[in-house]
Amino acid sequence: xxxxxxxxxxxRKEALIEDLFTLLRVKSEREDELATKEAPFxxxxxxxxxxxxxxxxxxGFATKNIDNYVGEFEYGTGDETxxxxxxxxxxxxxxxxxxxxYNPEIRxxxxxxxxxxDDKGPTVACYYGLKILKELxxxxxxxxxxxxxxxxxxxxxxxxxxxxHAKKADFGFSPDAxxxxxxxxxxxxxxYLHFAGDNSGAFTLHSFKGGLRENMVPESATxxxxxxxxxxxxxxxxxxxxxxxxxxxxLSEEEGKISVTIIGKSAHGANPQSGVNGxxxxxxxLVAYAFEGAAKNFLTAAGHFAFNDHYGERLGVASEDxxxxxxxxxxxxxxxxxxxxxNKIALNFRYPKGTDAKEIMAGLxxxxxxxxxxxxLSEHEHTPHYVPMEDPLVSxxxxxxxxxxxxxxxxxxxxxxxxGRLMERGVAxxxxxxGDVDTMHQAxxxxxxxxxxxxxxxxxxxxxxxxx
Numbered sequence: 001x002x003x004x005x006x007x008x009x010x011x012r013k014e015a016l017i018e019d020l021f022t023l024l025r026v027k028s029e030r031e032d033e034l035a036t037k038e039a040p041f042x043x044x045x046x047x048x049x050x051x052x053x054x055x056x057x058x059x060g061f062a063t064k065n066i067d068n069y070v071g072e073f074e075y076g077t078g079d080e081t082x083x084x085x086x087x088x089x090x091x092x093x094x095x096x097x098x099x100x101x102y103n104p105e106i107r108x109x110x111x112x113x114x115x116x117x118d119d120k121g122p123t124v125a126c127y128y129g130l131k132i133l134k135e136l137x138x139x140x141x142x143x144x145x146x147x148x149x150x151x152x153x154x155x156x157x158x159x160x161x162x163x164x165h166a167k168k169a170d171f172g173f174s175p176d177a178x179x180x181x182x183x184x185x186x187x188x189x190x191x192y193l194h195f196a197g198d199n200s201g202a203f204t205l206h207s208f209k210g211g212l213r214e215n216m217v218p219e220s221a222t223x224x225x226x227x228x229x230x231x232x233x234x235x236x237x238x239x240x241x242x243x244x245x246x247x248x249x250x251l252s253e254e255e256g257k258i259s260v261t262i263i264g265k266s267a268h269g270a271n272p273q274s275g276v277n278g279x280x281x282x283x284x285x286l287v288a289y290a291f292e293g294a295a296k297n298f299l300t301a302a303g304h305f306a307f308n309d310h311y312g313e314r315l316g317v318a319s320e321d322x323x324x325x326x327x328x329x330x331x332x333x334x335x336x337x338x339x340x341x342x343n344k345i346a347l348n349f350r351y352p353k354g355t356d357a358k359e360i361m362a363g364l365x366x367x368x369x370x371x372x373x374x375x376x377l378s379e380h381e382h383t384p385h386y387v388p389m390e391d392p393l394v395s396x397x398x399x400x401x402x403x404x405x406x407x408x409x410x411x412x413x414x415x416x417x418x419x420g421r422l423m424e425r426g427v428a429x430x431x432x433x434x435g436d437v438d439t440m441h442q443a444x445x446x447x448x449x450x451x452x453x454x455x456x457x458x459x460x461x462x463x464x465x466x467x468x
Contacts, residue, residue, distance in 0.1 A: 076143045086148055096443035152176075184323065
């Protein structure tokens with residue numbers, strides 16, 4: 001059966017974009033403070049998931065809502081199940097947008113909105129691939145199950161719950177990364193440095209806050225402190241620091257307390273070297289002053305050991321694998337308040353084969369153990385994942401990519417974690433193309449319209465060849 005998938009997608013272009021805009025208008029950030037039994041991750045992710053199921057119902061798919069954690073629908077029959085694992089939740093929008101992140105708009109051929117690239121745009125592109133197969137009545141020998149998650153950007157608790165009630169697909173992919181394919185993913189663990197003790201002296205740190213999520217490079221951070229130095233001296237020091245490091249900052253004084261903010265650039269936590277960590281720069285500035293006790297330890301850990309230590313060398317946890325590459329470290333969340341027992345820094349590690357969470361903790365204990373009161377692990381760890389090139393799943397997807405682009409396919413291993421790793425024979429496939437600008441987890445996130453349509457045709461063909 002010969003199908004011109006590019007033509008089929010083009011004929012549905014306006015409908016595809018309209019459906020994507022409908023989803024992008026939903027602010028689907030996880031909000032724990034608004035979470036309920038009915039909305040386990042807050043109202044936004046649930047609303048977006050339900051909206052996706054509404055679109056599928058409209059198009060004649062039988063849908064299922066698994067207790068507001070995960071949505072699913074399927075097409076075809078067969079003993080084997082091809083799974084497509086996508087998600088509707090997004091990271092917080094943050095600052096620095098040139099337009100409303102939840103009012104999508106097209107500028108210069110690009111769709112701007114939070115979730116445009118990660119992961120609502122690719123999800124809709126892949127959905128339209130499945131929709132095309134259904135509308136054309138393409139016979140399949142395998143069942144295609146489309147799974148919509150709501151907690152991919154946080155702890156994957158949606159999938160923990162889902163797999164208590166459903167079987168994993170036999171094989172499949174997640175449309176949540178880049179082409180030609182992602183057949184390997186590093187391990188992922190967050191380790192927390194905790195700080196306790198007195199904080200007094202000539203300099204007193206009252207608060208230090210930066211970062212929204214462990215998997216985002218903090219765009220900015222703000223500290224409030226008191227000092228016996230004249231305000232003008234701190235102003236001069238900050239001006240010199242900003243000029244020397246090429247970052248932006250703000251300084252103010254109110255009721256004897258000085259507030260200082262340093263602004264960097266957000267990026268995906270899997271690629272911390274692509275961002276400018278405003279929190280570590282702020283700590284770098286403050287650590288030069290004579291803070292004492294817990295504040296000094298906190299600022300030393302953040303402003304010396306974590307400062308631009310993208311590969312964990314200063315922290316003593318560096319590791320590298322020939323196929324998976326280097327370990328990366330993102331210092332993602334910073335919290336310090338005077339007299340608080342909750343002071344901590346969250347360090348997110350994407351690690352290759354050859355190391356693990358315990359070895360990383362051992363390295364941290366050796367280098368910063370004298371600064372912290374405790375080091376703890378997050379509950380969620382994803383170990384390294386790899387599907388060989390010779391697996392029919394990988395070879396078929398690369399063949400589809402090559403036929404549609406004329407470019408030679410190749411394997412890739414990333415630090416980012418996708419739902420593709422949920423299956424033993426699972427990969428990530430699209431929707432970014434080689435050379436595309438990666439704006440995931442950043443301000444002014446976008447996906448070009450032509451990329452969206454091109455990806456949809458590839459997804460349609462991929463689903464067809466894998467399930468026919």
